[in-house]
Amino acid sequence: MATSQSTMDFLLDQLSGCGPVSARKMFGEYCLYFAGKPVGLVCDNQLFLKNLPQVRALMPEPVEGIPYPKARPHLLVSADLWDDRHSLGLWVRVTAEALDELAATRPLKKPRPQAGRGVKAVAELPNLGPRSQQMLQAAGINTVAQLRKLGAVAAYARVKRVTPAASLNLLWALEGALTGLPWQVVSREHRTSLLLALEQLQSASKDA
Known part of the structure; x- marks a missing residue:
C-alpha cells in the first residue's frame, strides 16, 4: 500500500x-x-x-x-x-x-576505477545478459561509450520507452555494469538514490 x-x-x-x-x-x-x-x-x-x-x-x-x-x-x-x-x-x-x-x-575512499575501461562492446560488461543486451540494442545503445555517456538512469529510461516491460533489475544491472558492482549490491545499497534520480528525470521529461 x-x-x-x-x-x-x-x-x-x-x-x-x-x-x-x-x-x-x-x-x-x-x-x-x-x-x-x-x-x-x-x-x-x-x-x-x-x-x-x-x-x-x-x-x-x-x-x-x-x-x-x-x-x-x-x-x-x-x-x-x-x-x-x-x-x-x-x-x-x-x-x-x-x-x-x-x-x-569515514576515511576517504580512492576513486573506484570505471568498469569496462577499454571495453567497447556492451556484451563484454558484467551483469548484462543476452536479454539486457537486446533491450539496449532496441533502444539504440550498442557501445560502452554510449552507455557511459548516458549513465545508468538515462539509459534505463530510454530502454523503458522502447520496451515497457523492462524491470528495475535492468537499472541495477546497468549501474553495476558501469561501476563494477554486482547488481544485487546496487539494488540493496544504491536503490534509493537511483530511484530518486529516475523520478527526477521522468518529471523533467514530462515538464519539457
Missing part, C-alpha cells in the same frame, strides 16, 4: 518544529530529508529511519523494519509514535547529526 499524501502532510506537520525537514515522492513512497540530507523513508504509511546507534539509544524500545524487499534493516517508527512531536523530531535530527559524524570520520 503506497503512502498517502494525508499521511505525509501529518508527518511533516509533526516535524515542522525540529528543523528543515522535507520529503520527496518516489514511486508512491517518500524519502525524508533533514537539511537536504536523506535520513529515512516513508513506506506503507510508516517511517523508517537510518539504523544508527545514536538514534537507537534514544528509543525506549527500538524496533527494526524493512522499508522494501531486500533493503537493509531500518529503525521503524510506526504511525502510533508520531503523536510525540518532541521524540519524533529528536530522532530525525539526531539521525542527521549522526550521519554528519559518520561522514566526518
